[in-house]
Amino acid sequence: MKFFVCAFLLIASACADVSHLTGPQIPILKQANDVGTDGSYAWNFESANGIVAQEQGALKNAGSKDEAQEARGSAGWTAPDGTPIQLTYIADENGYQPQGAHIPTPPPVPQAILRALEYIRSNPPHPDTKN
Numbered sequence: 001m002k003f004f005v006c007a008f009l010l011i012a013s014a015c016a017d018v019s020h021l022t023g024p025q026i027p028i029l030k031q032a033n034d035v036g037t038d039g040s041y042a043w044n045f046e047s048a049n050g051i052v053a054q055e056q057g058a059l060k061n062a063g064s065k066d067e068a069q070e071a072r073g074s075a076g077w078t079a080p081d082g083t084p085i086q087l088t089y090i091a092d093e094n095g096y097q098p099q100g101a102h103i104p105t106p107p108p109v110p111q112a113i114l115r116a117l118e119y120i121r122s123n124p125p126h127p128d129t130k131n
Helices: 002-015 111-122
Strands: 028-035 041-047 052-060 068-078 084-092 095-099
Touching: none
Parallel strands: none
Antiparallel strands: 028 041, 041 052, 052 068, 068 084, 084 095
16 A cells, blocks of 8 residues: 555655746756865856856865864855846855955944944953942
């Protein structure tokens, strides 16, 4: 009985129309992968809808206590509103560090706050003063 249930599910899934779930298929125009014997690698691709991406990585300080994998890469695509997006990144022992004009940044610190912080730094509390 289990065989028939599994066979039925396999046939049903093969016949199911899932095109509405996956969207249109986008061809890959270019793709390359290279893996070195030392753990280094590089890959890149370009798709027909304008997505491009590339990355290369290697092991830094191999065999030492500071050993770490490092990856550097970039990607580009067009946002739904038509804005071109360019992203570059480094991922290493310091974490993932993306850069791109589309990444939100905090507003600048107001001058009054900067002056107050400078005043506090240049006038530390006396040791005999209680908090």
